[in-house]
Amino acid sequence: MSVASLVSSVRSRLLGFVARRYAGGSSGMSFGGNLSMLPESVLFPLFRDGLDPSAKVNELREREPVSRLSLPLGIRAWLVTGYEPVRAVLGSVDGFSNDFGKLAGRIGVDAGATPGGLGFADPPVHTRLRRLLTPEFTMRRLARLQPRITTIVNDRLDAMAAMEGAVDLWQEFALPIPALAICELLGVPYSDRDYFQKLSTSRFDLDDGAHASLDAMTESLDYLGGLITKERKDPGDGLLGSIIRAEGDNIDDRELAGLADGVLTGGLETSASMLALGSLVLMNQPHLADPLRAGEPADDLVEELLRYLTVVQVAFPRFAVRDLEVAGVPIKAGDVVMCSLSAADRDSVLGPGMDQIDAGRGTTKSHLAFGYGFHRCVGAELARMELRIAYPALVRRFPGMKLAADPAKLAMRRASIVFGLEGLPVLLE
Template sequence: MSGEHTPPLHTLRQGFDPADELRAAGGLTRITIGSGADAESTWLAADHAVVRQVLGDHRRFSTRRRFDRRDDGGGPGLFRPRELVGNLMDYDPPEHTRLRSLLMPAFTQRRMRRLAPLIDEIVAERLDAVERAGPPADLIELVADVVPGAVLCELIGVPRDDRAMFLQLCHRHLDASLSARRRAAAGEAFSRYLVTMMARERKDPGEGLIGAIVAEHGDQITDEELRGFCVQVMLAGDDNISGMIGLGVLALLRHPEQLAALRGDDRSADRAVDELIRYLTVPYAPTPRTAMEDVAVGDQVIRKGETVLCSLPAANRDPGLLPDPDRLDVTRDPVPHVAFGHGVHHCLGSALARLELRAVYTALWRRFPGLRQADPDLPPAFRTSTPAYGLTSLTVAW
């Protein structure tokens, strides 16, 4: 029917799985993103080996080239829109190396472990809310849509009194069901708040991520870079973890034999979380890569200036990565999946993501050992209007 919106191939899902059309695309296939004047032809990579090759080769596949194709050298003439300054995914080395080296100490496993008691406290408070609300209770509304934002506010250092407003602006900016004008207005207000926060942290650094970076590297990083990095952290971390919480709980409810791993030691719980991350892979694709020169990928040559979009869900269900990839098996040894990306742009917050997910999954079944879907015959309400896949609701009883 003319006028219908056709979702891009790389975003198509069937329940927990990548859509058959996406998986049939193979190593590399040509697709068109957008329509009309905004239509753009790109390569789509769906095989694990191809995705790792493209994401792992930052010299020949750039994340920045899409901003100004006239900039052949990436020198002083480099164009970068204001809202992307500080977003690590939009930098190549050596710019990327400099900025990431300043930010990485805030995401060490040691620092993440110090956040663990705060994460446990946030999760416990949300499970209290679940208990008060039900049964039945909507885990998406009460847990999945709240925990990630609260944790990120703790990480960044957003004062408690500001968090509800701050997160509302973040969610509105992400919500594709809103008009472009409303999303832009929310994004501008979100950005203005961060600018004010930067000024405050420069004067009196707090204990959050911004305060720590300012205290240690204040003269090496600009407010605009810090603001852009915080935008990236909030927009990526909130949506991805929300999607993983909802889908992970539903997957475990449908595979109750897998729950024993979450009740075991830390190693078995960590392995279970990693397998859920691989199996579900909620981000559709990272920043497109643009070839800086002609590059042979398998038996295909990607010409200079052409872009490649990498499907992370399809790559993580590739039989070349592991046997029986469509089976959820939380006892598997971890495999080199690409749910957090690969190469120099591997997700800086991956340790935090794993910590949050383990806290939620383990605490949920410890509190509600009889957890079940309130209406198992009701089809899941999958979320497709935000940058990461997920559920719009999941009503449970116990």
């Protein structure tokens, strides 16, 4: 069961009227999508004021960094917004669980219908699954992808340069780059890549309705299952082939397809949102791009954009396994704890002026854009590589690029766990 399908099921239990129409969300976010039919008392941690966390979330962080969150069905829930309290929750190895089964029975969902994968698993299951993926995401192993990602970026720039009039940077640049990079990582055959890219991105396009998005997810798992069958016979050099060679029959096809789909859903929409939103920032503040055009490394700017934007707004929910305290606030066993990553990354404990972008502030990698603790995003280095290659290439190729729309009228996702744009029309010159 995919995370999107699971969230759809939970929402239907919570409010009853969103299951059909809004399953998968507006743009089908891999961990939640558009939840705009839920009450604002639940949704406000996902709201933004432009690119900033909402004023209410910021106020809570300063006044009450661990506060009660109103959820239906009598579920006791907490919202954690302060940087240090968020790190305390996410870094706890024995106080909290990610196992959805601990909540499922209480809200009438089959406890066995968990999404699986790293995000909703506890040790030892989580330890085993992460051990399978981690070797493929080391910088040494990812270095082999760098030339291909550079080629992918340059190909997209060439394609955009050949277009007339306004270009949708979201569709033509931000989405294809991570989609094709994941093809390289997984070992999708070249003959299938156009199909796989279309299949990958269609789950985030609800023009044909939410069911079309869920159908695309099902088709993706079916495709991955067929690819795994072929890899079993002749393992390639990609992630699937490497795991099959290392594990053999110790991992079954369903579990491996779920891992591969998790790589797709976890690495596609988040990286695409960062590419689009980061490009918007560079157009709004062109001085930030000057060092990139001059050939300086993008590393510090990428880290600062990751912190400033924090596109994954909240971490996977945690469930307290015992009575404990967070920042002096008593939390009871069974309570649900939501951590606002976007709020935490603007906390003044990180330094002054955290609502502004300063690539030289020296807080490299202290941010929580990839989470924290043993559930920290396993694909963080791949995302960094994509951003470090794509941003400089874009601003060097099109130094006069500007918005082709009123900035105030850009369509932003109103209440999405993965914050982002619905489109980004630009004039390249």
